[in-house]
Amino acid sequence: MSQSLPAHARVVIVGGGIVGASVAYHLTKLGWTDVVLLEQGRLSGGTTWHAAGLVGQLRSHSGLTALIRYSTELYAGLEAETGLGTGWKRCGSLAVARTDDRMTVLRRSAASARAQGVEAEMISAREAGQMWPVMETADLKGAVWLPGDGKANPTDLTQALAKGARNRGARIFEKTRVTGITVRDGRAVGVETAQGTIAAEVVVNCAGQWARKLGQMCGVTVPLHSAEHMYVVTGRIEGVSPDLPVLRDPDGFIYFKEEVGGLVMGGFEPEAKPWGMDGIPDEFEFQLLPDDWDQFQVLMENALIRVPALDRAEIKTFLNGPESFTPDGQFILGEAPELRNFFVGAGFNSMGIASAGGAGRALAEWIVNGAPTMDLWPVDIRRFARFNGNAAWLHDRVKETLGLHYAMPWPNRELQTARPLRRSPLYDRLAAKGATFGSKMGWERANWFAGPGGRIETDYSFGRQNWHDAVAREVVAARNAVAVFDQTSFGKLLVQGRDAARELNRLCCADVDVTPGGTVYTGMLNERGGYESDLTVLRLTRDRFLLVTGSAQPVRDRDWIERHLDPAAHAVVTDMTSAHAVIGLMGPRSRDLLARITPADLSDDGFPFATHREIDLGHGIGIANRISYVGELGWELIVPTEFAAGIYDALWHEGEAFGLTDAGYYAIESMRLEKGFRAWSRELTPEVTPFEAGLGFTVAWDKGDFIGRAALMAARETGAPRRRIVQFTLEQDGPILWGGEAVLRDGVPVGALSSAFYGFTLGRAVGLGLVAAEDGIDRAYLDSGRWEIDLAGTRLTAHPHLVPAFDPGGTRMRCPDAR
Structure with a gap:
């Protein structure tokens, strides 16, 4: 007997493929039984039914591996629960x-x-x-x-998940096409169909190939292409x-x-x-x-x-059979930043059967808890921006991303299609100087410089790549003289309003209620005490703050801030990323060079570390921020886009006498790892606390309450953390580490490197990794073990460090006049 559509449901899921069925199954398992699933045709009829059904567990990100391992457990027991066969076979x-x-x-x-x-x-x-x-x-x-x-039958799996959801109260309607999303006050509040309208508290877009179209109905970007x-x-x-x-x-x-x-x-x-x-x-x-x-x-x-x-x-x-693919080959999960209560689970890149069990559970937990319960950044919808939904760009990019499934996963491999996209004002100047560009969040960024007329192509390998000597020169210049970096891709968020200081202090673990002109490095934490972001906060005036964050993070960070502002607060967030370029000037002679193009007092007393001010720069102006991600004296010059080229030219007009060198992001990576500086999404994740990151000094305990404080207070009472970010250096010079390598203590795996590179100042490879130990990690634990890094099956002796292997006291960037 056919059912009529209900007038209201707590959750409406659009799409009856395996992912939609999994979300319904897991929502009902979590106790949300007022769930309606709408399928425009019949269950599994879009792309699910013709999937090959392969289930491979291993992924490069541990969170994604955990999702698929859960899938295998779920599929193995689903027949016993529902009475329907799934075709699951653990064949290896x-x-x-x-x-x-x-x-x-x-x-x-x-x-x-x-x-x-x-x-x-x-x-x-x-x-x-x-x-x-x-x-x-x-x-x-x-x-x-x-x-x-193993392997499974996709259609049978979908039917079993659907039955499990029905058994706990979910209602499923086939032959019911959604024609619109009802939106009110920035929230999804229902769906419209030919059979009527359903009011809903939550709408979930699991529409597969049609997910982009469904998103367009309500202004949500879902970047996928068939x-x-x-x-x-x-x-x-x-x-x-x-x-x-x-x-x-x-x-x-x-x-x-x-x-x-x-x-x-x-x-x-x-x-x-x-x-x-x-x-x-x-x-x-x-x-x-x-x-x-x-x-x-x-x-x-x-x-x-x-x-x-x-x-x-x-x-x-x-x-x-067509399937949907995304710009980076990872699926899309999470609540849309453009629309509250509108969730997406789509774009599974021919990996939907393997991922559906875990992805369905993760999305259901996100819906029920109001936030992810694990680190999902590689698949988070907020890793994309509006421009990623451009149809022509998607068409060209998916030609490449489909083939990446089995392409050689070279270290630092760059995608080539649909580029260049976002270009800084310095792009043409750097290209003329032999820059080899990489891409992040669409930005073209100089990775390294071959020099004018030099060969700019990268020869990929797992050993030393052809840029090794060039990057060595860039690092030497930054350590011994001065280097200039185009860091325009940094995200820049302006938070302003009379309550801006109060609200940011509640969102940040450090005290950002400092005197105007102060710069504060801080994390924004979740209720578990894990990092949702790490960023630099510049207090421009009493009620204006500039937040400088990673290139990939402005969409996510803005969304996080806006979601957690007090609705009654007088504070607004504006993305200023494209309005300002950033020119990094770093090295022991950076002060001498900068003094040639500005009358500002640049001395340690006149311009201390972790301060900023607006100064004249050549014929232009900009904010000079004395901070460093490479561990040297230097300034990040945050300048209006229209002044960037002139300021860069002014630096180079004076720079030859000081040994000025153009440098790229490979040099930054080498230098930040030598200093042990953490990076968000690698070392700092929603599952890592400041104590585990070795950044407990950034927590301001006496400023009052902030998000995550209660969790940190509880963790502080437990003694040495059971997990800790540790810096490792290899004993020998030759091998190259790239990240992802296993860390062994006394021959037993205890973690993996989240980041690694060659340390050109140290003269050997260096990396950071999260290490786990039941009894806690301290200096004695590190000293009492035999440490090795597993490099493609070869065990290499490594040395653990709790303080940076390079300049452990931080004097080079903080007190250079004292050296």
């Missing part, structure tokens, strides 16, 4: 390597897996062939075996058994799984074929796109190399 997976570089990737993956508690074993090509008897192994270097991976994704299904092949593991051959861009005695073979070609540029038809349900053997050719050729028996196998089905 193999990933094979054709090249030495790919073997390095697999060894790094195995070390990362062990650090994250995922079972993984490096095996030989011969052993891989014994596990996969129809595979050609003569050209292989080896493989990694992950026994906990692309064709193809695989074939063969008839029976001798030697293929039901227990055959999933096989991935990333050098050939292909994967295999067993199905009814035959094989499913698909992949991710290096250059994808976008689809749906004119919109996705609403009626595209259980439909496929035309076969395209030309597009599929590179995958088929590689598959025949790996499984020669395919040459004689029957091709029963050629399946071309």
